[in-house]
Structure formats: C-alpha cells, structure tokens
Amino acid sequence: MKLKFTIIFVLLVLISGCINSLNLLKDVTSDTNETIERPERPPMTHEIIIKDFKFAPNEIHIIPGDSIKWINKDFVPHQMDSLIVETNIIEKSGFETTKIDAEPGNYEYICSIHPYMKGSIIIL
Ligand SMILES: [Cu+2]
Helix, strand or coil, rough: CCHHHHHHHHHHHHHHHHHHHHHHHHHHHHHCCCCCCCCCCCCEEEEHHHHHHHCCCCCCCCCCEEEEEEEECCCCCEECCCCCCCCECCCCCEEEECCCCCCCCEEEECCCCHHHHHHEEEEE
C-alpha cells in the first residue's frame, strides 16, 4: 500500500513538472511575439523603393489583400521572391505591383538575382 502511494506521488510530481514547463514555454513565446493589431481599413498599396541594392522600407506591415508596388531605382534589374510573392524581373527605372493574399505571419523575401538583398513582409 505504501508503495502504491509513493508511485502516485511520484507521478503527480512528474505531471506537475510537465505542466510547469509547458507554462514556461507559453510565457517565452508570448514575450517574443510582438502583438501589432491588424488595422481596420480597406486594402491599400504600399511602396517599396529598391535603391543601392536595398529595400526601403526593409520591413513592411500589411494586411491580407494589400498590394506592394516595387519601384526599382537602381541601374540594374531586380526580382523579388519568397513564399508569398514572386515578381517578374523589374528592369532599371521599372516597377511592378503585386497583390499579397496570404495567412498572417512574417515572410522574408530576397532578390533572386542578388540573394544577399533581403527584406520582410509582416502580414497582420
Ligand atoms: Cu537584385
């Protein structure tokens, strides 16, 4: 009988330990996740200027259904690529508008011609 209680006690300690570590994980993720509220507005077009092999702004917050107008002010072509966006090759002084319709999240993109060029689209 004493052994049975000991086993139950040990099991309870183990279970509460697991629950505690789950709570810890929850706290860590809620601390690192920025909570930016999705604005209530109709879809709009954001401009990203590509100049000197950089994106301005480098990070953009949008809502599903918004569009991005990529404006190439460099003297070489660029082509943006990621999970949610794939542009044509945008020649120098050219532009292209792409509609973004994807799940909320943080999506990084690169220029497939110059893969060191990186930016991110955050869908709220
Ligand atoms: Cu490029």
